[in-house]
Amino acid sequence: MTTRVEPIQATGGEPVKQHRAWWHRPDAQAAVLVPALALLALPLTGDFSAWLTLTLAGLAMGMMLFIMTSGFTLVFGLMDVLNFGHGAFISLGAFFGFTVLAGLESWRLVDSLWLNLLAFGLAAVAAMIACGLLSWAFERVLVRRVYGNHLMQILITMGGLIVAEQLIYVFWGGEDWPMLKPAAFQGGLQWGDLVFEKYRLLAVVLGLVLFAALMAVFKWTRLGLLIRAGVENREMVESFGYNVRRLFVLVFMAGSALAAMGGVMWGLYDEVITAHLGQSIMITVFIVAIIGGLGSIEGCFIAALMVGLLSNYVGFLAPKLALVSTIGLLVVVLMWRPQGLVPATQGGQ
Template sequence: MAHAEQREAPPAGDEVAHRPTMTRAGLTDRLAPWMPFLLVPVLAVLGWLAIPSTSSWLTLTVSGLAMGMMIFIMASGLTLVFGLMDVINFGHGAFVSVGAFVGVSMLLVLANMTEAPSLMLNLLAMLAAVIAAMVATGALGWAFERVIVKPVYGAHLKQILVTMGGLIVIEQLIVVLWGPEEIYILRPEALQGAVTFAGAALEKYRLVAVGIGLALFIAMRLVLRRTKIGLIVRAGVENGPMVEAMGYRLRRVFIGVFIAGSALAGLGGVMWGLYQELITAHMGQEIMILIFIVVIIGGLGSVEGCFIGALLVGLMQNYVAFLEPKAALVSNIALMVAILMWRPQGMIPVVKAK
């Protein structure tokens, strides 16, 4: 952020010495911090230019945004966990799978509510499923932190190995509890089908997913910007030891963030399961690749970066899958490479090199 260096007045004697002034930064300097935010509309415009039919473009854009929002929900906890305590958690995907299984089981139990043509009953069933999933994954996150993560603070290699092991164990426990078969699930009645807008069919569920993701992002930003606990988290991501030297018990905050992040991954799992209408024990592991890409290109520890990164990945995946299906797999890796060449620390770097 060298652009905003304030110029100091030259020392003109002891008493009037320190008189800083602000100089106006140039346009490019003022735009630089906002560049990542501009990337999403830029990518959307590029997609519009590349895709011949506007209605297809609109469908793909909504679908990409929905996918991005779900990835954001799953990834937001991971980025904060890394930023706060320098913990690399490869087991995060397990919370996605567990969330999906608990939520979907709840929906299957409440089948009479989800099949009813009443929006109210459908939403109640969804709410019950989401709460069950978040409580289960939040509790699992708490146990995971105590048993698996706590003994390996400060040792990245051990963290990777042991959290990867935790992921495998939890996946196998899902197989033990729910059986090895994948489960198909229909979305609740009110969330099936699509609305037509400007000639494009927009699936209701995707619109709802975009709404939920946006609401969560705004809520998270408010908590991080406007509350003292949010200040502690943001400051802790930057310089944990200093936050402790001010009198805050960062470990407790970290456990709270870990639990909240796990619960959000669980919520993302339910949403992702309903999006695909199919859940498997290893769905979390599969989505982890995209989650890691998002966390890395966003800038480790940055919720805003994670949000933008998730939208870019979602849009990219959908546009490229439409234009050149074979290239869909590599498109996100290419996106990561391009962004890291531009900003090696990710789009919005907040964590100092540790």
């Protein structure tokens, strides 16, 4: 939709709104902010090599944030449910992945990219399946009771998060566990003066693949079409005879599985996992979802990248401000667009 078309008078007899150029679309305007932020940071950091390292780190963090936030934002968009229990699946995912990786220790350490990838992949898939199934029970037991009541949702899902954390203490103990990267993803790639950390490259590639896959599902499948329509107007989708509840449970499970994958990736990134990993990330996840526009997957992607980049740049330039930088971004974005970067319910307007 990149061309400007004149108002057409012929068919309906009445003029229609002009088909606006791409730069008028809210998602396109927001997407420009990501390279703009990166370019703005270049003169500030002063050193190209440092800037490149920070940018890669920021993108990697952004991709992981996107993976963790996508499910949270869709669950809100589709059923108006604020699920702070989402963080439980980040923690649980990390611990499931950790356990599987520990069992595959020899594959993780062996000098073979494919066996390393296989170990990582199995850990991620196992965590996703386990958390997907657990989230089904979580939805049945807790979330289903509190439809339509945000305060109750926050309280009861926070409670679920605490219970999940305590269960981690029961099964894995209270200590921090080291979660080491597969051999092939330790260290960096040297290219002249520049160093690219391998695991960050992996995170960026995985994030991009996942975003592309999600967009393809939304654009090309009936399921994706129903999810997008449901985010806009749930009643109307029901009026066409679809079971939106069932659709929601599916999205809830898929979103929790993505949270688990994000947990595994984050655990390997930090190389240490704790039971309150999910709880501490949940704050950032919530901020990313709000900045992006609750319910919007494109907005979530853009916001996650911006938060990732900004945290890394500010952490380097003014470490004391690192904590408040995301809040600052939230404030600025909401002053510009109170509905978030890409408002989910009026994408075409």
